[in-house]
Amino acid sequence: MKVRLVDIAHARSGDKGDTANVGVIALEPRWYSVLDEFVTRERVADHFRGMIEGDVERYDLPNLNALNFLLHGALDGGGTLSLKTDAQGKVYSTALLRMLIDVPDAEARRLELPAAK
Amino acid sequence: MKKVVRVAAGQGFWGDDLDAPRRQVEGGPIDYLMLDYLAEVTMSILQKQKERDSSLGYARDFVGAMESVLPAVAERGVKVVANAGGVNPRACAAAVKVMAGERGHRLKIGVVTGDDLLGRLDELIAAGHALANMDTGAPLSTVGGEVLSANAYIGSEPIVEALEKDASVVITGRSTDTALTMAPLRYEFGWGGSQWDQLAAGIIAGHIIECGAQCSGGNCLYDWRSIPDLANVGYPLVEGSPDGSFVVTKHPKSGGRVSVQTVTEQLVYEMGDPHSYITPDVVADFTTIRLTSAGDDRVLVSGIKGRPPTDKLKVSVAYRAGFKAVGTLVYAWPDALEKAQLADRVLHERLDRLGLSFDHIVSEYVGATATHGRLAGDQRNAPEVQLRFGVRGSDRAAVERFTREIAPLVLNGPPSVTGFAGGRPKVEEIVAYWPALIDKSVVKTKVDLIQ
Numbered sequence: 001m002k003v004r005l006v007d008i009a010h011a012r013s014g015d016k017g018d019t020a021n022v023g024v025i026a027l028e029p030r031w032y033s034v035l036d037e038f039v040t041r042e043r044v045a046d047h048f049r050g051m052i053e054g055d056v057e058r059y060d061l062p063n064l065n066a067l068n069f070l071l072h073g074a075l076d077g078g079g080t081l082s083l084k085t086d087a088q089g090k091v092y093s094t095a096l097l098r099m100l101i102d103v104p105d106a107e108a109r110r111l112e113l114p115a116a117k
Numbered sequence: 118m119k120k121v122v123r124v125a126a127g128q129g130f131w132g133d134d135l136d137a138p139r140r141q142v143e144g145g146p147i148d149y150l151m152l153d154y155l156a157e158v159t160m161s162i163l164q165k166q167k168e169r170d171s172s173l174g175y176a177r178d179f180v181g182a183m184e185s186v187l188p189a190v191a192e193r194g195v196k197v198v199a200n201a202g203g204v205n206p207r208a209c210a211a212a213v214k215v216m217a218g219e220r221g222h223r224l225k226i227g228v229v230t231g232d233d234l235l236g237r238l239d240e241l242i243a244a245g246h247a248l249a250n251m252d253t254g255a256p257l258s259t260v261g262g263e264v265l266s267a268n269a270y271i272g273s274e275p276i277v278e279a280l281e282k283d284a285s286v287v288i289t290g291r292s293t294d295t296a297l298t299m300a301p302l303r304y305e306f307g308w309g310g311s312q313w314d315q316l317a318a319g320i321i322a323g324h325i326i327e328c329g330a331q332c333s334g335g336n337c338l339y340d341w342r343s344i345p346d347l348a349n350v351g352y353p354l355v356e357g358s359p360d361g362s363f364v365v366t367k368h369p370k371s372g373g374r375v376s377v378q379t380v381t382e383q384l385v386y387e388m389g390d391p392h393s394y395i396t397p398d399v400v401a402d403f404t405t406i407r408l409t410s411a412g413d414d415r416v417l418v419s420g421i422k423g424r425p426p427t428d429k430l431k432v433s434v435a436y437r438a439g440f441k442a443v444g445t446l447v448y449a450w451p452d453a454l455e456k457a458q459l460a461d462r463v464l465h466e467r468l469d470r471l472g473l474s475f476d477h478i479v480s481e482y483v484g485a486t487a488t489h490g491r492l493a494g495d496q497r498n499a500p501e502v503q504l505r506f507g508v509r510g511s512d513r514a515a516v517e518r519f520t521r522e523i524a525p526l527v528l529n530g531p532p533s534v535t536g537f538a539g540g541r542p543k544v545e546e547i548v549a550y551w552p553a554l555i556d557k558s559v560v561k562t563k564v565d566l567i568q
Contacts, residue, residue: 010339010378014387017252017552023385025378027339051490059391061404063420064381068388076479080158080547083441083479083507085487093338095489 001108002100004116009035011093018078019054020089022096025066030111032065038101044069047099069096118359119148122305124298124322125354127186128152128199129329131159131176137329137352138182142189144368147354149301150186152199153294153327154179160291161435161548163203164235164266174205175288180212183286184220190285191222198276198297202288204266206230210288210567223568227279229289231562234267234432234555241559248432248553260551262437269430269555272397273319274310275562276300282566291433293396295323302357310398317401317423318361320394325365325383325418326353332365332383333414334373339382346372351414362419364411375414397430397557399423429554438549439476440516443507444523445483447536450500454485456531457504463530464506467522475510475519503536509547516544 005024008031013022024039026032045056054072061068075089076082086092100116108115125147127138131154141150154176167174179201189195202209210226217224234241238257242248248257248267257264268291277300279287289297299319302308308315325332333353334344351371357363367375384403388394391403400423407420448456461480468475481487483503485496496502508519520542527534 010382012336012338012382012386016387016389017550021385021388023382023388025339025381025385047492051492059388061385061391063404063406064384064408066381066385068385068391070389077477079550081438081509081549083443083477083509085481085483085505091488095492098489098492 001103001105001113002116003034003103003108003113005039005099005101006094006097007114007116009097011097013089013091013093015075015078015089018073018075020071020074020092022069022071022092023066024069024096025064029065031113032062034103034111034113035067036060038103039067039099043099044096047096118307119305120358122149122302122357123147123354124149124151124301124357126151126153126326126329126352128154128182129327129331130154130156131178133329135178135181139185140371141352141354141368142186142195144351144371147195150195150197151297151326152179152182152197152201153297154199154201155203155291157433157435157550158548160204160268160433161265163205164435167205172208175203175209176201179209180216183213184216187217187220187222190224191217196280196301197286198301199287200289200292200294200297202228202290204233204290206288206290213286213288214567224286225284226567227282227284227287228565228567229271229275229279229287229292229562230565231560232268232271232291234269235264238264238267241555246555246559248434248555251552251554257434257551257553260436265435265437265548267432267434269432269560270397271430271560271562272296273300273303275564277304278564280304282564284566294327295320295396296398298323298326298355299398306357306359311425313399313423313425314421315361316399318363318421319357320396320399320401321403321406321418321421322355322357322363325380326355328383328386329353330373331386332380333367333375334379337374337379337382339378344374348372361421362417364415364417366415375416377408377410377416380408380416395427397426399426428557430557430560432553432555434551434553435548436551438547439509439511440513440544441507441509441547442516442520442542442544443505444520444542445503445505445536446523446526446534447501447503448531449533449535452497453499453502453533454482454496456533457482457502459531460504460526461506463526464522468519471518473515473518475508475515477509479507481505513544520544
């Protein structure tokens with residue numbers, strides 16, 4: 001079943017130099033396992049391919065039902081050098097929530113995941 | 118020892134709601150008012166102000182904030198901790214003293230200095246401190262433009278010292294945002310320099326409230342439609358306990374919301390490696406945080422672990438890095454995006470013909486792809502699209518010349534164009550940041566009392 005992250009998670013993003021961070025938080029604690037399994041570093045790097053210049057790192061915060069992604073080279077130089085509208089990476093959060101993931105039907109039913117519209 | 122110490126946030130950056138400090142002292146009981154004024158950009162602005170007038174160089178909003186909370190400070194014993202001092206903490210203290218004196222109050226003001234390294238840079242570099250850029254590894258001696266300010270991020274110790282000297286107002290320069298909250302808790306509960314778990318908890322309390330209402334309903338994506346009364350949003354406060362645990366809450370009858378979700382969103386804001394949130398006092402581990410709902414607009418934070426800090430301090434150096442300008446035009450349906458794209462090509466060609474070259478050019482299509490790029494999907498039918506065209510370079514005259522190339526497009530470019538009433542774009546000087554580390558041992562802080 002296709003699931004869109006915006007239906008199972010919320011997020012906030014910010015900046016550190018030319019790196020944007022996106023914290024993705026499961027809307028329900030039992031959905032954290034879905035983020036953990038399907039929102040991999042590789043998957044996120046692929047999602048943002050062509051939009052960021054550097055690597056992606058992932059850190060896990062199971063205590064907060066959250067993952068933290070660092071998107072390097074995401075801010076056109078960052079800070080005051082950047083010419084981008086989103087120079088401080090404030091809305092990479094919802095850009096990540098656009099992601100579609102493919103969850104096996106049985107698991108999706110067991111966790112009562114909402115199907116992507 | 119108090120069982121609970123309340124530290125309230127009244128300012129998340131310079132330019133935040135001017136009325137928030139007063140609301141924090143009047144809305145309910147608090148022991149400390151914490152005001153964070155400094156972002157990286159702020160220090161260089163303050164340095165320029167100080168160059169023009171040696172009695173300036175601090176966040177002048179703070180004097181007004183102090184005036185609005187003066188009765189609470191002078192009569193009810195609420196203490197204030199603020200990094201409003203910028204690059205001139207002593208002048209800031211003097212201005213507060215004059216303001217209070219005119220209203221018949223004498224305040225004991227603690228002033229923390231020693232973070233400002235601008236006058237010592239040559240000496241430090243000569244002594245072998247490379248101040249290498251944390252992102253690129255380049256030594257500071259290779260920086261391209263004139264250095265405007267250089268400040269070390271200092272921790273809780275000098276603030277604690279000022280409180281021990283019975284200051285009712287503590288003014289610092291480039292103290293870390295988080296130390297402004299942790300220091301009062303450390304002072305009240307007598308936490309030693311190696312009680313890592315408690316110190317880390319105080320730092321995380323600071324991280325949660327340092328951006329003001331961003332943890333109490335502001336900028337909160339979770340269930341955002343249901344967050345009540347944002348026009349009267351309650352700024353956050355922490356109720357700290359001696360063991361390090363604390364409750365995040367806000368005053369009754371204020372808007373916004375404090376919930377596990379609003380606090381979690383703030384916890385992940387600007388996060389790097391969550392295992393190692395490095396501060397001058399302690400390294401805090403965000404993977405140990407436990408959040409528990411503790412009633413309406415109350416979240417209990419516990420379980421936090423910390424470990425010893427490194428022997429370095431972060432230094433932020435600001436330097437001149439050229440000029441930039443951004444021009445915009447709005448194109449309307451039909452084919453709004455395609456028209457804006459044609460305007461972009463025309464503009465590029467004109468700049469080429471004029472022989473103008475820039476270090477960097479960025480074109481964006483606001484309303485279509487500016488923030489989410491190709492992820493936004495097909496935008497060919499967008500009702501309107503704003504072309505946003507930015508240039509950056511070291512030659513001010515070239516950037517200035519670019520700003521004259523936007524308006525002509527209204528009559529000689531693609532059709533259905535509007536939104537140019539703001540006039541020519543402004544040329545901005547860029548002050549950029551050079552993050553570096555320095556040995557802790559070379560930064561000596563000092564605490565003075567002004568009465």
